[in-house]
Amino acid sequence: MKKSALSDEILLSIQQPARYIGGEVNACRKDKEKVDIRFAMCFPDVYEIGMSHLGIQILYDMFNSREDIWCERVYAPWTDLDKIMREQKIPLFALESQDPVKDFDFLGITIQYEMCYTNILQILDLSQIPLEASGRTKEHPFVIGGGPCAYNPEPLAEFFDLFYIGEGETQYFRLMDLYKEWKKSGASRETFLKQAAAIEGIYVPSLYDVSYHTDGTIASMTPICPEAPKKVKKQAVSNMTDTFYPEKPVVPFIRATQDRVVLEIQRGCIRGCRFCQAGMLYRPLRERSLPVLKEYARKMLANTGYDEISLSSLSSSDYPKLKELVYFLIDECGSKGVNISLPSLRIDTFSLDVMSKVQDIKKSSLTFAPEAGSQRLRDVINKGLTEEDILTGAGQAFEGGWNRVKLYFMLGLPTETEEDRKDIARLAEKIAEKYYEIPKDKRTGKCQIVVSTSFFVPKPFTPFQWARMCTQEEFLDRAYVVNHEIKEQLNRKSIKYNWHEADVTVLEGILARGDRKVGAVIKKAYEKGCLFDSWSENFRNDLWMEAFEACGIDMDFYTTRERAMDEKFPWDFIEIGVSRAFLEREWKRALEEKVTPNCRQGCSGCGASVYQGGVCHEHTRQVP
Amino acid sequence: MNIRVKFRKYGTLKFIGHLDVMRYFQKAIRRAGLDICYSEGFSPHMIMSFASPLGVGLTSDGEYMDIRVNTSPSSGEALARLNETMAEGMEVLSWKQLPADSKNAMSVVAAADYELRFRPGYRPEEGWQEKFRKFLSLDQILVDKKTKKGQKTLDIRPWIYQWETNGDGIFLQVSAGSVHNLKPELLMQAFGLWSGLEIPPSSFLVHRKEIYADQGTDGRHRFVPLEAAGEDIE
Numbered sequence A: 001m002k003k004s005a006l007s008d009e010i011l012l013s014i015q016q017p018a019r020y021i022g023g024e025v026n027a028c029r030k031d032k033e034k035v036d037i038r039f040a041m042c043f044p045d046v047y048e049i050g051m052s053h054l055g056i057q058i059l060y061d062m063f064n065s066r067e068d069i070w071c072e073r074v075y076a077p078w079t080d081l082d083k084i085m086r087e088q089k090i091p092l093f094a095l096e097s098q099d100p101v102k103d104f105d106f107l108g109i110t111i112q113y114e115m116c117y118t119n120i121l122q123i124l125d126l127s128q129i130p131l132e133a134s135g136r137t138k139e140h141p142f143v144i145g146g147g148p149c150a151y152n153p154e155p156l157a158e159f160f161d162l163f164y165i166g167e168g169e170t171q172y173f174r175l176m177d178l179y180k181e182w183k184k185s186g187a188s189r190e191t192f193l194k195q196a197a198a199i200e201g202i203y204v205p206s207l208y209d210v211s212y213h214t215d216g217t218i219a220s221m222t223p224i225c226p227e228a229p230k231k232v233k234k235q236a237v238s239n240m241t242d243t244f245y246p247e248k249p250v251v252p253f254i255r256a257t258q259d260r261v262v263l264e265i266q267r268g269c270i271r272g273c274r275f276c277q278a279g280m281l282y283r284p285l286r287e288r289s290l291p292v293l294k295e296y297a298r299k300m301l302a303n304t305g306y307d308e309i310s311l312s313s314l315s316s317s318d319y320p321k322l323k324e325l326v327y328f329l330i331d332e333c334g335s336k337g338v339n340i341s342l343p344s345l346r347i348d349t350f351s352l353d354v355m356s357k358v359q360d361i362k363k364s365s366l367t368f369a370p371e372a373g374s375q376r377l378r379d380v381i382n383k384g385l386t387e388e389d390i391l392t393g394a395g396q397a398f399e400g401g402w403n404r405v406k407l408y409f410m411l412g413l414p415t416e417t418e419e420d421r422k423d424i425a426r427l428a429e430k431i432a433e434k435y436y437e438i439p440k441d442k443r444t445g446k447c448q449i450v451v452s453t454s455f456f457v458p459k460p461f462t463p464f465q466w467a468r469m470c471t472q473e474e475f476l477d478r479a480y481v482v483n484h485e486i487k488e489q490l491n492r493k494s495i496k497y498n499w500h501e502a503d504v505t506v507l508e509g510i511l512a513r514g515d516r517k518v519g520a521v522i523k524k525a526y527e528k529g530c531l532f533d534s535w536s537e538n539f540r541n542d543l544w545m546e547a548f549e550a551c552g553i554d555m556d557f558y559t560t561r562e563r564a565m566d567e568k569f570p571w572d573f574i575e576i577g578v579s580r581a582f583l584e585r586e587w588k589r590a591l592e593e594k595v596t597p598n599c600r601q602g603c604s605g606c607g608a609s610v611y612q613g614g615v616c617h618e619h620t621r622q623v624p
Numbered sequence B: 001m002n003i004r005v006k007f008r009k010y011g012t013l014k015f016i017g018h019l020d021v022m023r024y025f026q027k028a029i030r031r032a033g034l035d036i037c038y039s040e041g042f043s044p045h046m047i048m049s050f051a052s053p054l055g056v057g058l059t060s061d062g063e064y065m066d067i068r069v070n071t072s073p074s075s076g077e078a079l080a081r082l083n084e085t086m087a088e089g090m091e092v093l094s095w096k097q098l099p100a101d102s103k104n105a106m107s108v109v110a111a112a113d114y115e116l117r118f119r120p121g122y123r124p125e126e127g128w129q130e131k132f133r134k135f136l137s138l139d140q141i142l143v144d145k146k147t148k149k150g151q152k153t154l155d156i157r158p159w160i161y162q163w164e165t166n167g168d169g170i171f172l173q174v175s176a177g178s179v180h181n182l183k184p185e186l187l188m189q190a191f192g193l194w195s196g197l198e199i200p201p202s203s204f205l206v207h208r209k210e211i212y213a214d215q216g217t218d219g220r221h222r223f224v225p226l227e228a229a230g231e232d233i234e
C-alpha cells in the first residue's frame, strides 16, 4: 500500500491533510529503481494554488512521457505543517513517492510571482538542501528555476544552480540527457554546470561576475568561462499544435483554485500593452489549431471527470476561431453537465450571446479592463480600448438584462495626473448613466459597478522598465483621489470601489527589478520569519523593512529612482526576442502618447520574429 | 432508475473529507461514462446522495450513496468501469437497482458496525477489556454533548446494540442515522472519563464495517445492510 511521509497523528492535526498525501487520479507512479532521473517539480505555494498551474502540468506530463525520468510534485507546506516539520526535522518530500526531495536528481521550482521568494527558501530549507548553491555538493539535487520571474533571476541568483529561461518544452530533454552522461562520468558538479550553461536557454548564475558602478548600477556582467554565453536566449515553442499537452492532468481530491480542465488556446499576445510583462515575454503569439483543441477538450474531460472547462490565454478574443471553439464546447458539454467558464472577452454580440448561454445573467457580470481612466493615459499604456467601446458594450449588455459591471484599473502609471485618476470615477459614472437610460420597466433593479484598482509595478522587459515606481504613500493618495471622486458622482450609490494595501506592491517592485544585492534581503526576511508573503494574513511588512535595514539596502534605488536610458539592467543578459531597441522606442512613444498597432494590424518589428512561428509569419505589412 | 452504490475507503484516502468524497465520485462517474441524471438549471448537479458522512481519519468497508441514472449497464460492468478509474484508497463494491418506491439511503440508516483498533503503542494498560465490560454493564452511560442550543446530557447506553472486545480492539454495533447517531469516538471518550484510562482520540483507528436499515416490526430491531434493498442488474 502507498506509504506516507507523515504520520496519521500529524495528518490529523493539520488543515487539509489531503494536500500532502498524493495518490490523486492520474498522478504518475513509477518504480524508482527503474528510472535514471528523479525530478521534483515544485510550485512554491500551497497545494491548492500550485495544483492550478498549467505550466507544471505540461512539464509533469512531458517528463513522465520518458521512461527514464520520474517527475513528482512538491508544494509548500502550509504554516501549520511547516512548524511541525521543523520541530521534528522531517525532510520535505515529493507527493507521489513520499520520498525526501533531497534524494532527487533535480528540484525544479517554477517562479510565478515575486511574493513567493521566501517560500523558495522554505522549500530548500525544509528539504535540507543548503540555501546557497555554493554550499551544495554531489549529494544534493541541482536546483533549477523557471517561469516568468526567471526573466530577472538576479535577486535569486545565489539560491539556484541553474535557471531555465523560457518555455520548458524545447530544451529540458537535452539537459536531462546531459545529466545522465554526467552522472555516469562521475565528474564534478561544476563540470555539469558548465556543460549545462552551453545549452541554449540555460543560465548558470555562478558562472558570471557582476561589477557595479559607484552609484550602485551595473557596470558589467561577464561570463567567467567559455561555456557560459554572454547572452542567454529565451526558449519558445515554434509550433504549438505539435507539442506536449497533458491529456490526463492530475485531479486533486480537494478543491484547487482552478478546479477544472484548462485549455491553453494560444501563447503570447498581439496587443503590446506597455505595462504588461507577459505580453512581451511570450511573444510571438502562437495558436493551437482548432481540431487539436477540440480533441484535447474531449479527452481531458473524459480523463478527469471535471464538470468545468475553461480557456486560457492572455487575450482570448484574439483567437481567430474562438466562435467555433466556444460553440463546439457548448454543444459538447451542455448535455454532460459540464460548465464552461469563459475567459474575459471583448464585449460584443458574440460574447453576450455565449454568456447568456452559459451563465445566469442575473448572477454574472461584465468585465472591462480599461486599466486607465482617460483616453490620454490609455494611449500612453497602449491599451486599445476606447470609452466608446466600453459604453457601447455595456449598453448592449444592459439591454440584454445584465446589470453588473466590473472595471479594472491601475494606479501609478507613468505620466498619470490627478485628472486621469478622477476619470476612473467619471467613466464608472458614465456606465451607470448608460444603465439608467434604459426605461425603468425594462431594467432589472439597480446597476452595480465595481471598480478595482491595482498599483502599477514596472517590470523587466516592458517598455516601462525605465519607469519610476510610486512610493507607498503616493499609491495610497492616488487611491484616495479615486475614492473621493467616486463619492462625488451622481450615481455613487451604484459604484463600489476596492483597492489594496500598497506595501506589498512596493516590495514586489523591488524584487521584480532587483539585482543580485537583493538576494541578501530575501534571505534575511526569510530568517526573520517571512513566509507566504502573497497571503495578506501572513504578510509581515515590518519584518521585510527590518531586513532591508539590516542588509543596508536602499529601497528607493529599486523603486523611485529615475533610470537613465542607457542603464545596464540586471536582466539585460537575457534575450527574449523583443529587442531593447524596440522597448526603448515604445517607452518614447508612450511619453509622446502615441499608440502602436497590434501585431495583426501590422508588425512593429519588435524582434520576436526570430522565433520562426506564430503571428509574425501570418502577414502583411511592416509599420513604418 | 435509482441505484445504490456501496464502496470502501481505505489507506490515506481516510484524510479526504466527506464533501471531497462527493466531488470525487461526481468525477469518477463522469470518467466511467455512466449515464447519471442531472438537475436542471445553469449549473446542473448530479442526482446523488450519501447515506452517512464518514469523518476524516476513518476508514470504511461499507459506505453508500444513492444515485439516479437514465440507463445502466449490468452491475458487473458498472463496477468494472468505476473501479477502472478509482484512486488507490477507494473501491466500489456493489451496484444495485432500488425498487421504485424505496426511500433514499440517508433516511433509512439505523445502525452501523465499527471496529476500533488501538494504534501500536497506544493500547491502554492491562485489564482494559474488563473495565470496558463493566462500563457497558452500567444501566446508563451519560455523556455531555454540545448542541446548537448548548450542552445536553444524553444516555447513550440504549444506542449500543452489540459489542465485543478482542486483543487490541473493540467491535461495536451502534445506533446511526438521523435519530440517534452514536459516534464511536464519543463512546470512547465516555469510557476514558469513567475508567480513568488514557484514551485520546488519536490512540485508536476507527473502521466502519457496515451500515444498516432497520426492517424490524413491533419495536424489535432487524438490521439489514443497506445494499439488501436493491437487486443486481444482470
Ligand code: SF4
Residues within 6 Å of the ligand: A270, A283, A284, A285, A598, A599, A602, A603, A604, A605, A606, A607, A608, A609, A615, A616, A617
Ligand atoms: S515581430 Fe512583429 S508580429 Fe512578431 S511579435 Fe513582434 S511586432 Fe508582433
